[in-house]
Amino acid sequence: MTQDNKLDGFPRAQFMSGPTPLERLDRLSSELGIDLWLKRDDLTGLGFGGNKTRQLEFYFGDALQQGADTILITGAVQSNFVRSAAAASAKLGMQSVLQLEERVPEMGQEYYSSGNVMLAKILGAEHMSYPEGEDEAGADAALHARADELKAEGRTPYVIHLGLNHPPLGALGYVFAGQELCQQMPDFDAVVVPSGSGATHGGLLTGLALAENSSSVYGVCVRRDSEKQKARMDTVLQKVADLLGIDAAPLRDRINVLDDALAPGYGKVSGMTRAALEKMARTEGIFLDPVYTAKTFAGLLHLVSTGEIQPGQKVVMLHTGGLPALFGYQNELVDDLT
Structure with a gap:
């Protein structure tokens, strides 16, 4: 099995300056x-x-190719993925909508206000919540419902899916x-x-x-x-x-x-x-x-x-x-x- 530049055909946003140490x-x-x-x-x-920076290069490459101006993504309350998506959105002048899922029960107040949550707020992300932590299809559907609202407002949303039924x-x-x-x-x-x-x-x-x-x-x-x-x-x-x-x-x-x-x-x-x-x-x-x-x-x-x-x-x-x-x-x- 050889490389044959198989990644060259995929659009990619450049967020990394080079190899990591x-x-x-x-x-x-x-x-x-x-x-x-x-x-x-x-x-x-x-x-x-x-690690999510590497993944987001390909999602945002696809989003930019589709003319998107708003990114929607779902993850746990302290998700690194959603925080990174908010940062990437800010860098490219896009809006971000972060859906936080209740995956970890019985956590203290700091879990809901500090760490990645605080950073995403500094980045200017819109937040929404989803009550289930093990319902990937439902979480994705909730994002699409918000995306439909954004379309009605004249925006061009792009959903980064969680479920396995998407590439x-x-x-x-x-x-x-x-x-x-x-x-x-x-x-x-x-x-x-x-x-x-x-x-x-x-x-x-x-x-x-x-x-x-x-x-x-x-x-x-x-x-x-x-x-x-x-x-x-x-x-x-x-x-x-x-x-x-x-x-x-x-x-x-x-x-x-x-x-x-x-x-x-x-x-x-x-x-x-x-x-x-x-x-x-x-x-x-x-x-x-x-x-x-x-x-x-x-x-x-x-x-x-x-x-x-x-x-x-x-x-x-x-x-x-x-x-x-x-x-x-x-x-x-x-x-x-x-």
Whole structure:
């Protein structure tokens, strides 16, 4: 499977100035007995950075081609995606409508006012809410209802969908990232990534395949158990393959998801998550977020402890950013950090 410039036919807005750093974690490498590297996609730049910048380049490219002036998107209350979309909209002189879903129950006031919520308000985004957290079709439908209202006002809206029945254009950002990683480091044994919507995980896996890299890709579940996430990844990879006109079968054969760090569920902080967040900060001076990257690192530590990742192997962990969410989780984190 080769690249053949398969991404060239897709419109793309330029939000990134270049490749993100690939940083060796010397102290953790010594402690864990592996050669550990961090792909710093927390440093993508736009609006506090994070992995969603790569995805939004393709969504906004499509939106601009369609003449859109307003972007609508849905996500959790502390969603990095919606905050990044608001930043991208501001940069391009567009309006943004952010729908916040109730995915994480029993959270304190800071969760609803700090972190990504505060940043999106500074960016001038319109906010709306959706009462369910596991109803992707309903959330998308609510966006389309608001989009119809905007059309009646003379605007040209563009909806970034959450549900799997739409092409995952954002995944193309991580097809590109997979190829970028292989240019930075041609040989490595494994990549560990968060696996939620599947766009980052699926895109990266596809990008590695197009670069003819056969390294293991471990997706750490952050929202669903491994059985449900594998089924989702089957669909995501098929849809990415359809976009690129390639065979999905070799991609789907490489799906590897683990849910050992998922409990007690999406957006909830466990002792395992806190320990991973603390270890990265106190060993390397790098912050992780409680929803995605701390669980990803916890999953990596589990893979090392079980021997799935073996001593001496060269391993890359993808840091997807999400740092503003730390401030929305202060009640869940501060009292428990020692």
